[in-house]
Amino acid sequence: MLWQVAQRDLLSTLRDRRTLANTILIPLLVLPLLTLGMPLLLGKLMGGQVSERQKVGVVGTLPAELRQILTQNRALGPEEQVQGVELVPVTDPLKAVQSGEVEAVIRVPQPLPTAAGAAQGRLELYAKLGNLKSQSGAYAKVRSAVQSYNRDLTRRALVGAGLSETVLEPVQVRAVDASPPQEKRAGMLAFLVPMLMLSFLLNGGMATALDSTAGEKERGTLESLLVTPVRRGEVVAGKLLATTLMSLATGFFSLLGFLATGLVAARLSQRSVVEAEAMQAMGGQLTLTLGSLAAMALVVMSVALLISAVLIALSIYARSYKEAQTYVSPLSLLIVFPAVMLQFSDFLKMGDWLYALPLFGSMVAILDVVKGQITLGHTLAAVAGNLLGTAVLGWLAWRSFGREEVIFRN
Structure with missing residues (x-):
């Protein structure tokens, strides 16, 4: 029943x-x-940003070496490359980003150093920080290029002083994921x-x-x-x-x-x-x-x-x-x-x-x-x-x- x-x-x-x-x-x-x-x-979306060459506005003068790092391609895998950015001059950083003319703008209020230790430079990076496309595209590429430029300047200064790069990082931390597979x-x-x-x-x-x-x-x-x-x-x-x-x-x-x-x-x-x-x-x-x-x-x-x-x-x-x-x-x-x-x-x-x-x-x-x-x-x-x-x-x-x-x- x-x-x-x-x-x-x-x-x-x-x-x-x-x-x-x-x-x-x-x-x-x-x-x-x-x-x-x-x-x-x-x-797929992030990969598209990596393989795409975004426009980045520039206000001021960038060192030639930094411009080269920003515009050159970088190998990511056996058949993949991180495309550099296209630098274009702009006048108003906020307007250029908000209008979509460029995805990011680098503003250089004063000349940037070309050697480490002489002076500390400063640049301003304008981007839509709440925008995932910008975060994974132009913004990330500019941040990575500036970090690479800083490492190159520091490395040359250390070599000139007869020091190794490890002097800046005596203890290196390597993270090991202990999570189960x-x-x-x-x-x-x-x-x-x-x-x-x-x-x-x-x-x-x-x-x-x-x-x-x-x-x-x-x-x-x-x-x-x-x-x-x-x-x-x-x-x-x-x-x-x-x-x-x-x-x-x-x-x-x-x-x-x-x-x-x-x-x-x-x-x-x-x-x-x-x-x-x-x-x-x-x-x-x-x-x-x-x-x-x-x-x-x-x-x-x-x-x-x-x-x-x-x-x-x-x-x-x-x-x-x-x-x-x-x-x-x-x-x-x-x-x-x-x-x-x-x-x-x-x-x-x-x-x-x-x-x-x-x-x-x-x-x-x-x-x-x-x-x-x-x-x-x-x-x-x-x-x-x-x-x-x-x-x-x-x-x-x-x-x-x-x-x-x-x-x-x-």
Whole structure:
């Protein structure tokens, strides 16, 4: 009887093609687009700035050596070059940058030194500092050229004094990234994966939960179901099963997109230097071992049960489908706000109790899976917390189905 109730609700949901699109296409495409598409797009844009020769205005006189460093090309990789800039004279630095005539302007209020130690020169660099295009293009190239010019002057002064370059830096620091390989590949966008996966689980089960409770009350078909020889507990369990299956279907396709992202990223890892650096920083190269895949599956199934129980418990109180939507809409905020906080998870003291919190503990566990840090204990704690929450909410839903003032509230 439980499966017959679930099958009845599933057939009602699957008749809507829009529901199928939300269940299959969106989860399959959104996660790869964000975790892989954004790094590739950023790398492409930054790579375009590197290989493009921008116009830089000049007010005043630049030393010949500095002009040469600014305009010459520099090798970046085996087949890549950082293009120099094109220097053009301007009169008003602010107007030239704001109008888009040039991307940056170098203003030299006084002659710059051509040797280190004689005097300290100063130049002003005008650019739109809040503009990512300018930051990665003309502004970055001018800053790099000036630093290179300073090093050349300092090196010649030291050689002339019979000193080595190391006199300016007696202790050299070399940073070594001690992060696990998977955490390196996950990048800065790793915190988006738990938010997206839980959002997909919520959206996948929402249509079935609302239609099988508030929708049936509105159509008057819930009463006909309750007069059949089916126990109230079987009705609740059947509707919970149908909602969970739809939610899990969405979770499955989002997980499929997650794995496809890792495979595609692995093939794209041998790209240009700039694009490779962008992918490494932002993320996109996500892979799962069999153990982490099993942990992800367990956590996702328990979250689907919990979310389905929440949806059923809330929707049964609504008089209509529209009213039920107003009840469940704030649930997305319960996912988005904690998930956004996960980007600061490094500042949290990750105690074992945190994983036992329903829903939030699952987000932390999924983030650990993405970073390759998940443990069996944390997985079981997250699953247990979700199952406990499901049991409580399932009991509340069962009580609601046994109260006539709730069932006939419309």
